[in-house]
Amino acid sequence: CEWLQATSRKNIFQVNDLPGAFLPAEAYKSKASGVLACTISRELGEYILFFKPELITTVKWAGNPNKPVEVDEKGAAKLSPRRSFEVWAQEVEGTSEKWTHAELNAVFKLREDVFQFINLKSNEIRKLNEKLKEAYDELDTFSFTISHDLKTPIASITNYAEILLEDAPALDDQSKHFLHRIINSADKMNRLIKEVLGYSKVSRQQLSRRRIEMLPLIEEISTELIAAYKPANLQFKTGEMPDITGDKIMISQVFSNLLGNAIKYSSKSNPSTVTIEGRAEPDNIVYRIADNGIGIEMEYGSHIFELFKRMDNVKDYEGSGVGLAIVKRIMEKHNARIWYESEKGNGTVFYLSFPKDNNELPV
Template sequence: MTNYQVDLTNCDREPIHIPGKVQAHGFLVAVDNSFAINYVSENISKFLATDANSLLGKKIADLERLLLSQEDAGFITQLLLLGKHTKSFETINPYRLSISNESFNLILSQAGTNYLLEFEPDSTATEFDIQKTIGRSVSEMLTGKSLKHLLDNAAEQIKNLIGYDRVMIYKFLDDGHGEVIAEVKEEHLEPFIGLHYPATDIPKQARELYKVNLTRIITDVNAEASAILTLATEGETLALNLTHSALRAVSPIHIQYLKNMGVASSFSISLLYQDELWGLIACHNYTPRFINFKAREASKLIGQIISSALEYKQDEENSSKNNQYKAAYDELTGILRKGGNVADAITKHTTSILDVTDASGAVLAFEDQLIMLGVTPSTEQMTPLVDWLKTNMEDRIYHTHKLPDVYQPAKAFSTVASGALACTLSKELGEMIVWLKPEQISTVNWAGNPNKPVEINEDGLMSLSPRRSFDVWEETVKHTSQRWSKAEISNVLKLRDEVVFAINRQANEIRILNEKLKQAYEELDTFSFTISHDLRTPLSTIKNYSELLLESNSSLDEDAKRILNKVIGGADKLNFLIKEVLNYSRVGRAELQNTDLEMASIINDLKNDLVVAFNTHNLVFEVGNTPSVYGDRTMVTQVFANLLNNAIKYSSRSAPPHVKVEGKETQTEVIYSITDNGVGIDINYYNRIFDLFKRMDNVRNYEGTGVGLAIVKRIIEKHNARIWMESELGVGTVFYIAFRKNL
C-alpha cells in the first residue's frame, strides 16, 4: 500500500478518503464485480478463524463459509445481487448476523468497481426504541420558534439519544473557520460555547466528505487502526476508496488533535443548508464509546430533519431583510422605467440605491462626478478608492468585508467604510456604484492560538502539529465590517442590470434626438439660405423702382418723397437683415479650418476698423495680453468683431466710452474677456441674449438685428468652446470666451 506523508504544504490535500486503514472495532472485506475478494483488513483474524492474506484472491463463497454458523449458503452473494439490481443498499443495511456468538451488522456499499462489506458490532452504548425516540426528539426540537431555540433543543435531544459527554452545534463561517453556537455538556466540563476554531481544524476535503457521509464515528482514538491488504496488480497496489465507508480510519493529524483535547471518542452529524455544509453536530466523549449503525442512522435522520428545519428557520429570518431589499429594488426599477435622468432616478427619491442593501453609505460614480448618499468617506478619499476599484475589479461586481486589508488607504476611514460592495455600470467610462459598511470592532475567542500550528522537530525542521493548548485565546478584530449577504449581492446585480438598461435606453434616446436636431438644423440652414437668397431679388426691385421714382419725377410733393425715402431705408434695413441671416446659416454649413491664430494682429485690425467706423468721441480701447487661439480664422474673427462692435456701440453714450479686451491661459483653455462700460443687460434677459432676433428693451434706440450674438453662440459651439457673460444695468458688461487648447 502507498504511504502518504502529511506536511505543511499539503494538509488541505491529504487524501483522507483513501487512508489504507480501518478503525479497530470492525473489519472490512472488498470484492470486485465478479465477487472475488481483492481487499481485506488485516484485523479480520481477530473476528474470524482466518487471516487476511489467505482470503485475498478467493471468492465471496469462501468468506460465506466462515460465517455459516447461522446463515444460508450464498447469503452475501444474494445481498450483493439485490443491491446491484436496485442500485442501492439502503433497504438492505444493516444485515444482522452472528460472529462467534456475538451480534454483528453487515453494512454494504459501493466504492467504484468494488463493493465494501463492513462488519461491526451490533451492541451499542445506547439502547432505545427508535420510533418513539425520534418522534419525541423531533417534537421537542421543533417547539422552538427561533433558529437559536431550534439548535439548543437539537443539541439537548442528540445528547439524550446517544449519551455523549458533550454535544455542540458547530457552524462554519464564510472563510471556513467555525464557531460553537449551541452546547449541552456534563456539568464538570468547561464550556466551549462561543469559541472559534480555525479552518485548518476541519480542512476543505474533510468538509466535502461531511456532505457525502452525514454521520461519522471515531470509536477510540487510542486504538490502533488496521491496515487494508490487497494483491499487487502489475507490480502496483491500488488504494481502496473509502468515501462511503463507516469504518474508515482517521487522519493521524485529527487523531492527535482529539488526543490533545483529551477526547477519546467523537461522533458527528452533518447539517446542510441548500445542499452546502452549514455546520456539524459535534459530539465528544472522554472515554471510548461506540454506537451502532441503528443509533447512527437515527441520529442521521434527526440531523436531516434539523437541516430541513434549519433551512426553513434561516430563510424565515432572512426573509424580512430580503423583502426590504426587494421592495427598494422594485421601487427603483419603477422609477428607472419611467425614463428621465438616471442619476436622479436612483439618488434623489425617497427610495435610493442606499436601500437595496444594509449599507450605511453609497456612492454613484457617474458622468465624471461622485454622488454621495448616507455616511461615506470624503470626496478626496473616495476618488482614489474609485480609481483603485476601476483598476482592480476583474468582474462586474466586487465585495469585501475587509477593505483596509486589500486597500491600505482605507485604514484612514475604516470607521465608515471597512466593507465595500461595488458594481460596474461602464468599464470603459469607469462608472460604478459603491456601497459601504462601517467597521465593527469585535472580540473573537479562539480555542487556542490559531496562528501557531507549526512546531520544530528534533531535526530542526518545521512540521505540522495540532494545537496542544486549547486555552481561550482572545483576538480583537478591527478594520472589518458586517459581511455582505447573498441577498444583498443578488439585489445589487439585478439593480445593476436595470441601471445599465436605463443608461443604454437614455443614450439611444439622446442619439435619436441628436439625429433629429441635426436634421432640423440642416433643414433650417437650407430654408434660411433659400428664403434669404430669394428675397434679395424682389427687395432690390422695390428699392430700385423707389429710387427711380424719386429721381425721375420732379412733380412729387414732399409727402410722397418722404414716403419713398422710408421705403428705400426700409429696403436697406431688410437687406442688411437678410445678409445677417445668410451669415447665420453659413456658420452651420461651413467646415472649420482650424489653425493657431495670432490674436494680437486680429484684434488690432478690428480695433482700427471699428474705431474709424464708429468715430466715437473719447473712446478708450485697451488691448491686454493676447495669447493665440486654435480655431477657424474667419469665424473667430467674426466672433470678436461682433462682440467688440457691441461693446463700442452700447458704451458709446458713456463718458468716456471704455472697452477692454484681454486673454489669459489655463492648463487646458485660453480665456478672453471683452469688457465695456455700456448700458448693461437686464438679468431677466440673461437666458435669451443668444437667441435669434432677440433684443433688449433698453437698446431699442441702438441699431441692431438681434442676429449677431446668435451667430457668435453658433460659432462658439462649433468650436466646442464656451461663452458666458456678467453684466449690471448702467454699469457695463463682460463677455468671456473659453477656447480649448490644441494639446
C-alpha cells in the same frame, strides 16, 4: 473609486474586511467594514456600492496563536506544551458579515436592470438627437432659402423707389419723405437678410483651422470699426494678445461683432472706454472685452445669444438681434465658450475661452 479601479477588474467585487484591504477605511469601519461593488463603467469610475457595518466577533483558540517560539540553550526552536486547558479568546475587528449568495445574485440582477435601462434611455436620446438634427437642418435650409429668395423683391422695391425719386421731380415733400422711408426700410431689410444668411452659413461652412496672430487682427478690426462708427470720445485700450487657433474669417467675425457692440453701446458714455486683452491659461486662451456702456440685465442670461433677441434698453441703437447668435454659433463650432458679466447702466464684460490646442498649425 480609484482604489476599486486599481484593485479589481471584475464586474462584481466583494470583501468583508475592507479596513484590511483599504487602510483609509479604518476611519469608518463601524459603518462600512464590508463592501459590495457593482461596476457600471470602470473607465468613468461609476459604481453602485453596498456596505455592511462592522461585526465584532470573538474567535476561540486552543492556545495563544501569538505565543512566540521559544529557543532552548542549544539554540533550537521549540514550542513548549500547554500548561493549561483554558480556551484562548480573541476579538476580531474590522470585519462584517460575509456577503451571501442571495445578495450577490440580487446585485447581478440589479446590474442587468440598470444596463437595460441605460441602453433604453441611450436609444431614446439618440433618436431624439437624430430628430433634432433633422429639424435643425430643415430650419437652416428654410432660413437660407427664404432669405435668399427675399433678396430679389427687396432689391426691386429699392430700385423702383429710387426711380420715382429721380424721375418724378413734381412729387411733393411728403411723397419724397415716404419714398426715402421705403428705401431706408428696404436697406434695413436687406441687411437683416444678409445677417440671417450669415447665421445659416456658419453651420454649413467647414473650419479651416490655423494659428491666428491676434495683435494684427485686432488692430485691423478696431481700425475698421472706428472708421465706421466715428466715435467722438473713445478710449480704446489693449492688453496682451496671445495667439489662438481657429478659422480666421469666423474668428474675425466674432471679435468684430463684440468690439462693434462695445463701441456702439458705450458711445453715449463720456469718455467711452473699450478694453480687449487676453491671457494664457494651462488649457485655454481667454479673451476679455469690456466696455462702460449701457450694460445688460443679467436676468436675460443666455437669451441674449438667441436669434433676433434684443434687450429693452437698446431700442435707440441700430441692430438686428442676429450678431450675438452668430457669435455663439461660431464659438460652439470651435468647441469654445462665451459668457458675460454685466450690470444695467455699468457696462458689460464678455469672456471668450478658446481651447489651447493645435498650436503647431501654420499661420
